[in-house]
Amino acid sequence: MGADGxxxxxxxxxxxxxxxxxxxxxxxxxxxxxxxxxxxxxxGGAGARGVVAAASYPxxxxxxxxxxxxxxxxxxxxxxxxxxxxxxxxxxxxxxxMAILNSVVADVEQLSIDEAFLxxxxxxxxxxxxxxxxxxxxxxxxxxxxxxxxxxxxxxxxVAKIASxxxxxxxxxxxxxxxxxxxxxxxxxxxxxxxxxxxxxxxxKIGVHRIGEIRDIPPNALAxxxxxxxxxxxxxxxxxxxxxxxxxxxxxxxxxxxTWDEDLxxxxxxxxxxxxxxxxxxxxxxxxxxxxxTVVLKLRSPDGTTITRSSTxxxxxxxxxxxxxxxxxxxxxxxxxxxxxRLAGVRVTHLESSGTAPVQHELASRSTLWRDxxxxxxxxxxxxxxxxxxxxxxxxxASDGAQRTEDPDGR
Numbered sequence: 178m179g180a181d182g183x184x185x186x187x188x189x190x191x192x193x194x195x196x197x198x199x200x201x202x203x204x205x206x207x208x209x210x211x212x213x214x215x216x217x218x219x220x221g222g223a224g225a226r227g228v229v230a231a232a233s234y235p236x237x238x239x240x241x242x243x244x245x246x247x248x249x250x251x252x253x254x255x256x257x258x259x260x261x262x263x264x265x266x267x268x269x270x271x272x273x274x275m276a277i278l279n280s281v282v283a284d285v286e287q288l289s290i291d292e293a294f295l296x297x298x299x300x301x302x303x304x305x306x307x308x309x310x311x312x313x314x315x316x317x318x319x320x321x322x323x324x325x326x327x328x329x330x331x332x333x334x335x336v337a338k339i340a341s342x343x344x345x346x347x348x349x350x351x352x353x354x355x356x357x358x359x360x361x362x363x364x365x366x367x368x369x370x371x372x373x374x375x376x377x378x379x380x381x382k383i384g385v386h387r388i389g390e391i392r393d394i395p396p397n398a399l400a401x402x403x404x405x406x407x408x409x410x411x412x413x414x415x416x417x418x419x420x421x422x423x424x425x426x427x428x429x430x431x432x433x434x435x436t437w438d439e440d441l442x443x444x445x446x447x448x449x450x451x452x453x454x455x456x457x458x459x460x461x462x463x464x465x466x467x468x469x470x471t472v473v474l475k476l477r478s479p480d481g482t483t484i485t486r487s488s489t490x491x492x493x494x495x496x497x498x499x500x501x502x503x504x505x506x507x508x509x510x511x512x513x514x515x516x517x518x519r520l521a522g523v524r525v526t527h528l529e530s531s532g533t534a535p536v537q538h539e540l541a542s543r544s545t546l547w548r549d550x551x552x553x554x555x556x557x558x559x560x561x562x563x564x565x566x567x568x569x570x571x572x573x574x575a576s577d578g579a580q581r582t583e584d585p586d587g588r
Contacts, residue, residue, distance in 0.1 A: 189354035191330045192298035192307055193421055195337040196314060198274065199325040199346045201291035202231035202267055206260045208323045217254045220262050221247055224438035226519070230262050234346055264433065268461060270322065277317050281310065286422045294334050296422050311349045331357060333418040339368050358416030362389025369410065376403060388414050431461045431469070432524025440479055440517040444508075447518050451504050454523035459497035462525065468493035469525030472500050474507040477520035484511055493529050500525065 198204065202220040207213045217236035221229045227247035239254040251257055271290045278285050281304060284296035297310045304310045311328040318326050329340025330351035337352075339361070344350040352360045361368075366388055367377050379402045385391055391399065391414035400407040412418045433454050441447050451474065462469055470493040477483045488503040504523050 189332055190298055190301070190307065191332050191337075191351050191354055192296060192301075193332060193334050193337045194295040194297055194307060194311055194314075194328050194330045195334065195341040196278065196293055196295065196311075196326055196328045197341045197345070198291035198318075199327055200231050200233055200237075201271075201324075202262060203233040203236075203260075204324050205263075205267060205270055207233060213258060213260075216258055217241070217256060218258045218260060219247075219250055220260050222436070222438075223247065223259045223261070226436050226438055227259075228436065264457075265460075268464060270324075272464065273322055274318060274324075274326075277321065278314060281314060281317075284422055294337065294422050308349070308351050311351065315347075315349060333357070333413065334420050334422070335370060335413055335418055336361065338370055339364065342368070354416075358389070358392075358414070361414060361416065362387060364388050366391070369413065371406065372403075372410070430473075430524050430526040431458055431465070431467075431528070432473070432522060433457050433461075434475065434520065434522030434524075436520045437518075440519050441521075442517050444512050447512070447521065448505055448508060451508055451521055451523055452501050454521065455500040455504050456497035458523050458525055459495055459500050462495035462528075467528045467530060468495045469500075470527035470529070471525065472503045473522075473524040473526065474504045474511075475520070475522035475524070476508075476511065476515055476518055478515045478517050479519045482515065484514060486511060487526075489527075493527070 203218050206220060207218060213233075215235060216233070217239055218233040219229045219236050219241060220231045221227050225248070229241060229243055229245045229247060229250050231243055232241045232245075232250075236250070236254060236257065241250045241253055241257075247259065267290060274291075275285070275287055275293065278293055278295060282295045282297050282300050284299065286294040288294065295314075297304075297307050300310055301307075304313060307330045311330060315326050315328060318324055325347040327341050327344040327347060328349040328351075329337045329342070329344055330349070331337040331340055332354045336357055340350040340352050364387060365377075366372050366380050366385060367374075369388065372380075380386070380391075383394065383398060383402060385394060391411060396407065396411070399411060403410055409418070435450070435454070441450070455472075458472075469490075471487055471489045473485060473487040475483065475485045486507045488507055490499065490503065494500065500523070
């Protein structure tokens with residue numbers, strides 16, 4: 178009620194923010210080596226099968242994009258500067274970014290190494306309106322870490338993500354609740370997360386090219402094209418979506434994936450490589466203070482045949498030894514199906530905080546031995562780098578010719 182006894186209209190706050198680091202890997206490399214500033218820089222593998230993991234904005238003006246084959250990027254920009262990826266370094270900086278977010282906002286949902294959703298409605302009393310909070314976060318990331326970021330805001334996570342894409346690079350865009358449908362209407366349907374090329378083509382066949390046109394399509398016709406997502410997409414187009422933080426999007430995962438310049442044909446060598454990946458993923462888990470219940474092995478042959486197999490552990494873990502046991506077992510079951518391996522990846526899902534996960538009840542001597550050993554390995558790699566220490570079983574050539582093709586969140 179207002180002071181005069183009449184009703185006072187409540188203004189809906191666009192309190193869901195999406196913060197996305199701008200060309201994160203490339204921006205880190207440019208920050209660390211200012212001589213790269215203003216140049217077409219990409220992070221990725223320089224080999225024949227290398228791909229672009231991240232591209233600076235000068236590189237993007239040449240048409241270069243993430244996941245593009247490096248050979249294509251070189252044709253677009255003969256003066257391209259290729260920087261090899263530093264996964265551990267990016268994860269460390271990502272943790273610093275997330276620490277800044279969590280110091281301001283209580284409700285943070287990290288999506289990947291370089292992006293997060295935030296519900297800032299509870300932070301307004303201390304830090305002001307969503308526009309002010311977005312500016313504060315971007316300023317702190319710039320001042321403390323020397324990196325650019327962009328923020329979108331809305332009453333809906335889906336719209337906040339679209340808004341952050343429109344704010345790039347190094348900007349912010351907060352969409353008022355009342356303006357949501359108007360903001361979305363002229364945008365292509367491909368701007369909506371989850372509407373891929375096939376769905377775009379199907380929508381275009383029924384005359385839908387822009388988000389606003391979705392509102393004019395009968396529900397049954399829309400359902401035939403979009404399936405069970407049709408009601409959700411319609412609510413979005415009408416500006417009625419209010420999906421906030423939570424698990425409506427895919428569950429978080431951590432992982433690493435590599436493509437090799439030369440196909441692997443030795444099964445023991447594949448075993449060695451995936452063991453190294455399992456240790457890498459376990460180290461990521463321990464750095465984040467999380468444990469995983471499911472481990473996934475991905476294998477791809479030169480002809481594109483891809484096998485993905487998973488194993489669920491009886492207890493969640495952050496132990497490289499336990500992950501190794503499971504991925505090696507998966508490999509041994511599938512090795513007869515793929516004679517040549519071009520790509521392999523190890524990923525973990527069903528993550529929990531290590532503080533809330535159930536305690537392991539394994540044989541004390543074995544579990545304590547591995548825990549102490551991996552703690553010592555973490556201390557050594559933290560001080561001297563990831564290449565400073567490894568299992569004896571993984572010793573091999575000084576360089577394995579691998580190029581990371583997927584960011585450490587598995588995306």
